[in-house]
Amino acid sequence: MNSPIAASTMADACDRDMSGDLCLANSRLVLPDQTLTGSLTIERGIITEIAEGDYVPIGAVDCGGDLVIPGLIELHTDNVERHIEPRPEVDWPHLSALIAHDAELASTGITTVFDAMRVGSIHSGKGRYIDYARKLADELLAARSKGYFKISHFLHLRAEICSETLLEELAAFTPEDRVGIVSLMDHTPGQRQFRDLSALKTYVSKKRGMNDAEFADHVENLLNLQARYGKQHETGAVREARRLGAVLASHDDTTAQHVATSASNGVVFAEFPTTVEAAEACRVHGITVMMGAPNLIRGGSHSGNVAAKELASANLLDIVSSDYVPSALLLSAFRLADIWDDLPRAIATVTSNPARAARLPDRGALQTGLRGDVLRVRKVGQAPLLRGVWCRGEMIG
Numbered sequence: 001m002n003s004p005i006a007a008s009t010m011a012d013a014c015d016r017d018m019s020g021d022l023c024l025a026n027s028r029l030v031l032p033d034q035t036l037t038g039s040l041t042i043e044r045g046i047i048t049e050i051a052e053g054d055y056v057p058i059g060a061v062d063c064g065g066d067l068v069i070p071g072l073i074e075l076h077t078d079n080v081e082r083h084i085e086p087r088p089e090v091d092w093p094h095l096s097a098l099i100a101h102d103a104e105l106a107s108t109g110i111t112t113v114f115d116a117m118r119v120g121s122i123h124s125g126k127g128r129y130i131d132y133a134r135k136l137a138d139e140l141l142a143a144r145s146k147g148y149f150k151i152s153h154f155l156h157l158r159a160e161i162c163s164e165t166l167l168e169e170l171a172a173f174t175p176e177d178r179v180g181i182v183s184l185m186d187h188t189p190g191q192r193q194f195r196d197l198s199a200l201k202t203y204v205s206k207k208r209g210m211n212d213a214e215f216a217d218h219v220e221n222l223l224n225l226q227a228r229y230g231k232q233h234e235t236g237a238v239r240e241a242r243r244l245g246a247v248l249a250s251h252d253d254t255t256a257q258h259v260a261t262s263a264s265n266g267v268v269f270a271e272f273p274t275t276v277e278a279a280e281a282c283r284v285h286g287i288t289v290m291m292g293a294p295n296l297i298r299g300g301s302h303s304g305n306v307a308a309k310e311l312a313s314a315n316l317l318d319i320v321s322s323d324y325v326p327s328a329l330l331l332s333a334f335r336l337a338d339i340w341d342d343l344p345r346a347i348a349t350v351t352s353n354p355a356r357a358a359r360l361p362d363r364g365a366l367q368t369g370l371r372g373d374v375l376r377v378r379k380v381g382q383a384p385l386l387r388g389v390w391c392r393g394e395m396i397g
Contacts, residue, residue, distance in 0.1 A: 021048075022393045024376060025056040027063035030070075030347050032365050040068055042372030045392035050368060063376055066387060070351040070365055071111025071373030072329050075181065075249075075290065075358055076156060076271055076321040079104065080115045084136070094139050099148055106150040106397045108326045109386050111373040112355075112363060114156035114180050115140060119170055120163030120233070133157065134172040141177065150396040152373075154180035154358075157246070159237040161186040162226045166233045170240040180358055182241035183249035183271055184234060184262075186226070238265045247358055249290075252305075256281040263287060269319065269357045274305035279316040288357050290319035293328035296335055312339050319357060320349045330377070334384050 025039035029050065039060065041049040056062045083097035083104075105113055117133045137155055144153050157173070159166055159182055173179055241248045247269075250262035254274045259281035262270065269288035272295075273279045282289050291308035292301075300307045311317040320336070322329035329350050336346035355364025363371040376388035389397035 021059075022372065022390065023057055023060035024063050024068050024374065025060040026054045027066055027068040027376070029068050029366055030344055032348070032352060032367070033344055035067075035343055037065075040366060040374065042374070042390070042393035045372050045394075047366065047368050047370050047372050047374075050366060061376075061388075067377040067379070067384075068366065069347050069375050069377060071151075071363070071371075071375060071389070071391060072109045072333075072350045073112045073354040073358070073360070073364055074105070074110045074322055074326075074329060075114050075269075075319065075354045076116050076183070076323065077105075077113060077326065078116055078324050079322075079326055080117065080136075080140075082324070094136065095143060095148075098140055098143050102149045102151060102153070105326050106389055106391070107386075108322075109330045109375045109377075109389055109397075110151060110322070110326060111375075111389065111391045111396075112152040112154070112360065114154045114358065116156040116158050116183075118160060119157045120160035120166030120185075121169075133169055137173070137177060151391050154178065156181040156183065158183050158185050158251075159233075159240075161229070161233045161237065162222050163233065164225060164229065166229070167236045167240070170237065170244075173240075173244055175243070175245050177244070179244045179246045181249055182237060182244065182246040183251050184237055184265070184267075185251045186234075234265075242266075250287075253278040253282070259285055259287065271321070272305075272323075273311075274301075274303075276306055276310065276314065276316070279306070279311050279314075283316065288318045288353070289316055290321055290354075290357075291317050292323040293320050293332035294323055294325050296320065296332045297328055309339065312336055318349060319353045321354075330375075330384050330386065334379065334382070338382075 022042040023039055028035055029038045029040060036052055037054050038050060038052040040047060080098065080101045083101040084092055084094060086092055117136050119133045140153060143149060155177060157179055159170065161184060238248065248265060248267050249269050249271050250267045251271045252274050253259050253262055253270050256277055259278050263285035267287055269290050270282050271290050272292055273282060273289060279289050289311065291311060295301050296308035299309060308317060320329065320332045333346045333350045336349060337343045340346055352364040363373055372390060372393035374390050375386060378385045378387055388395060
């Protein structure tokens with residue numbers, strides 16, 4: 001593989017006026033396999049040159065030794081739903097919510113996002129949301145086509161196996177929607193994420209205000225849905241992901257058998273495996289492991305599952321997702337750098353590794369020919385301070 005460092009001499013750089021381009025100079029560039037002092041030039045949205053040295057050309061941004069890293073790539077975030085429904089039963093105007101969501105992600109250094117939206121009703125009778133994902137996707141795609149967003153947005157369909165309407169909802173999407181990811185969710189009580197029913201009760205009671213009787217009915221309903229639809233929904237969701245041309249992900253795999261099934265379905269990456277056993281099985285089957293940044297930063301899972309730090313220490317972690325805290329993504333990379341004593345490897349978990357898993361070969365690394373999605377970061381104590389965000393060479397934060 002050719003080195004991304006330009007062969008131009010220091011004299012060439014000194015003679016060049018960079019005022020017509022974006023040049024981040026006198027920076028510590030985090031390249032795929034090393035960190036070095038140098039400059040990075042972006043022209044027409046593409047990285048065109050990486051040169052070693054601390055010289056600051058005319059018109060360049062003097063980074064004063066700050067780090068320059070690729071823009072962050074987020075594969076799984078529920079953040080858009082938080083803006084759509086800021087409180088239970090509050091439906092916020094969707095365009096305003098989408099724009100606010102986009103701006104928030106840009107402010108945290110995320111330059112590419114796969115917006116997760118649920119597909120498949122889990123409420124029998126009232127509360128069915130069969131048109132939810134299709135309508136929200138239409139609004140998001142329209143906003144994207146009109147240039148309302150600062151960053152790149154793709155669709156991530158969270159296919160809830162334990163539901164009534166999953167296949168009907170998936171059928172409403174077409175390859176023209178360019179769905180990037182379909183993840184197989186199964187939130188049946190007593191297994192995967194919610195093996196501990198008390199954790200599920202705490203979660204739904206706070207979110208929906210259920211009393212004991214309502215919670216018992218909720219559990220019974222979900223168990224009945226799994227018994228009626230589980231297998232056909234899993235098979236159908238895998239088929240629909242292939243029809244849509246989407247990357248397939250698993251969710252909350254717990255046992256080696258779960259992972260073996262995921263592998264047979266063609267899963268590319270595993271979201272939030274809940275045990276060391278599952279993460280180790282992912283290694284055996286060549287499935288990339290993704291964990292949540294909040295888990296890593298808090299030191300453990302709020303559901304009582306395996307700690308991301310434990311998997312990182314065992315070299316069983318490849319990708320980090322901000323999940324429900326966008327600002328956690330950048331911080332998590334620096335936490336991993338402390339664990340591994342390897343900054344490029346840690347940065348890869350939020351840049352090149354998710355890009356590879358999502359089949360986005362045009363971004364995720366500081367390398368000539370790739371998109372000019374870059375961040376300027378200064379480390380203050382143990383925390384990263386974001387000092388600039390550029391998407392395709394345009395400053396957005």
